[in-house]
Amino acid sequence: MSDAIRLFLQHVIAGKGLAFAIETPNATTIAAMEAADRGEVEETSLAELARLWEGACAKSSRPRSSRKT
Numbered sequence: 001m002s003d004a005i006r007l008f009l010q011h012v013i014a015g016k017g018l019a020f021a022i023e024t025p026n027a028t029t030i031a032a033m034e035a036a037d038r039g040e041v042e043e044t045s046l047a048e049l050a051r052l053w054e055g056a057c058a059k060s061s062r063p064r065s066s067r068k069t
Helices: 003-015 027-037 046-059
Strands: none
Touching: none
């Protein structure tokens, strides 16, 4: 067992649970997962995602930077 897994499990035991909340997906997320299971996926490109991201950032009150590689 790796040290990372061992430390994680020790933390779970000491805290008597996970260190993060496990939440049930909302209706929108469940519908999207079910659609993906049926093969109903929407393909997009990285360029389109970058364009959408920039548009969302432009609408935001706090400017965000995008890192280009």
